[in-house]
Amino acid sequence: MFELLGVSPQVLFGQLLLGLINGSFYAVLSLGLAIIFGLLNIINFAHGAQYMMGAFVAWMLLQYAGVGYWWSLLIAPLVVGATGIVIERLFLSRLQNVDHLYGLLLTFGLALIIQGVFRNEYGVSGLPYGIPRELAGGNNLGFMFLPNYRAWVVVAALAVCIVTWLVIERTRLGAYLRAATENATLVGAFGINVPMLVTLTYGFGVALAGFAGVLAAPIYAVNPNMGADLIIVVFAVVVIGGMGSILGSIVTGFALGIVEGLTKVFYPEASSTVIFVIMILVLLVKPAGLFGRAA
Amino acid sequence: MPEAVVRPFPAPKPAAAPLLSVRNLQAWYGESHVLHGIDFDVAPGEVVTLLGRNGAGKTTTLRSIIGILRKRTGSINFDGQETIRLPARQIARLGIGYVPEERGIFSSLSVAENLILPPIIKPGGMTQDQIFTLFPNLRERLFSQGTKLSGGEQQMLAIARILRTGANLILLDEPTEGLAPVIVEQIGHTIARLKQDGFTIVLVEQNFRFASTVADRHYVVDQGRVVDMIRNDELDANIDKLHSYLGV
Numbered sequence: 001m002f003e004l005l006g007v008s009p010q011v012l013f014g015q016l017l018l019g020l021i022n023g024s025f026y027a028v029l030s031l032g033l034a035i036i037f038g039l040l041n042i043i044n045f046a047h048g049a050q051y052m053m054g055a056f057v058a059w060m061l062l063q064y065a066g067v068g069y070w071w072s073l074l075i076a077p078l079v080v081g082a083t084g085i086v087i088e089r090l091f092l093s094r095l096q097n098v099d100h101l102y103g104l105l106l107t108f109g110l111a112l113i114i115q116g117v118f119r120n121e122y123g124v125s126g127l128p129y130g131i132p133r134e135l136a137g138g139n140n141l142g143f144m145f146l147p148n149y150r151a152w153v154v155v156a157a158l159a160v161c162i163v164t165w166l167v168i169e170r171t172r173l174g175a176y177l178r179a180a181t182e183n184a185t186l187v188g189a190f191g192i193n194v195p196m197l198v199t200l201t202y203g204f205g206v207a208l209a210g211f212a213g214v215l216a217a218p219i220y221a222v223n224p225n226m227g228a229d230l231i232i233v234v235f236a237v238v239v240i241g242g243m244g245s246i247l248g249s250i251v252t253g254f255a256l257g258i259v260e261g262l263t264k265v266f267y268p269e270a271s272s273t274v275i276f277v278i279m280i281l282v283l284l285v286k287p288a289g290l291f292g293r294a295a
Numbered sequence: 296m297p298e299a300v301v302r303p304f305p306a307p308k309p310a311a312a313p314l315l316s317v318r319n320l321q322a323w324y325g326e327s328h329v330l331h332g333i334d335f336d337v338a339p340g341e342v343v344t345l346l347g348r349n350g351a352g353k354t355t356t357l358r359s360i361i362g363i364l365r366k367r368t369g370s371i372n373f374d375g376q377e378t379i380r381l382p383a384r385q386i387a388r389l390g391i392g393y394v395p396e397e398r399g400i401f402s403s404l405s406v407a408e409n410l411i412l413p414p415i416i417k418p419g420g421m422t423q424d425q426i427f428t429l430f431p432n433l434r435e436r437l438f439s440q441g442t443k444l445s446g447g448e449q450q451m452l453a454i455a456r457i458l459r460t461g462a463n464l465i466l467l468d469e470p471t472e473g474l475a476p477v478i479v480e481q482i483g484h485t486i487a488r489l490k491q492d493g494f495t496i497v498l499v500e501q502n503f504r505f506a507s508t509v510a511d512r513h514y515v516v517d518q519g520r521v522v523d524m525i526r527n528d529e530l531d532a533n534i535d536k537l538h539s540y541l542g543v
Contacts, residue, residue: 172411178403179412186399189361190413191387191460 023257048227054213084206126221242292392462417461
């Protein structure tokens, strides 16, 4: 087999796959953040904790109720989304008319509380969650070994991103959402229930984080800190894609995962910082992000 | 200033029972008291204008009626229902359509999406074909971005999307502002056609020459109050007084 700059194809494609998997999580999480920021103008710092909750709900369903992965993939996002709805109704809806910084501080505080509660209850060593039987094993593609579950993660994340994008760009509900992002007051004056739209949108964005958490549970150990480690990178992805840009968050999420994977191959020392370097460069050249519109 | 400016104007009753009745409407932007007691009635099928100088309170009156401005007191009765405590979305659902001064065309939506954005709230709204007969330009630009239209086309789109909804009272805020004379004339024909079709219209205008071509009656607003009412057929006889009100 060929080698690229002295790197064997197994290593290259293996890291590309890892990058694609990380990119899948970046895309789904940044998509949720972008939707929430677009309509609510809130930087949802609790997103990482809500991703972690998704993984924990899946683990609890299995541990305490014997509910397996596939049902968890449906139930956990609904449960986490429902907690998001409660948070929006109880707290965020009261912050509509104050500086956006308050929303950031509130969700940051909530993230600390949620993580603290789970850390207190389950410790930080991580809980195992098995790969579902149907997706065990993998396929040898000749140039690399492709584990089935990891391929599923990429496909599922891509499908969720595409469906979400289609709903936002091609349906009447999506038109309400885009219009309310521009001028919520006028949309309300047309007879559309904007507060309900805001609540459900936040719930959906949070449910996406929960969905990503369930996808992550069999790959990473279910750990109270799993979201905190990831969320900073995801924020960088959102900034690079353009705050509030749906397409930007999806494309940038997958692309940066791959860039990160390639960096691990060719210059491993920079792999944990490459996304932030790109963020700085993008902010210097295009402050609104690659897909964002200047204010 | 004419004497009428300084005393409350008793709103005359229109011949038919009013579709919209506004009494002692007061409104605030934050701590700033903007409307000091607006009174007027609009009968079904009437076109009524609110005339006045910049900052007189005309736009604020419309924003208060539709409920965008929440800090308001007094009474707004639409079709027998008191709306002063209702949020905008519920007021719209009673059958009031609002076309804002800045037109409110959404840049992230195509013309087609802008057109069908407001939900149908009552039967009796125009079909898309009827709308395209009234505004043929819109049919040709359906897939353009809403804000790529000319000012006149955007105004037509802003009016058209309300006509679909079945709203029977339309609040039109300065529809001719910044438009070329030929487009203003077209907007005038549209309003006349809507009147023929039985729509009731409250029109905010600074251009009283345009208003006189479409309206039945004119309420003059000054410093947050209605200070006079002039029937359109009496406009010529009252032209000096009107000039004085408007500072022309």
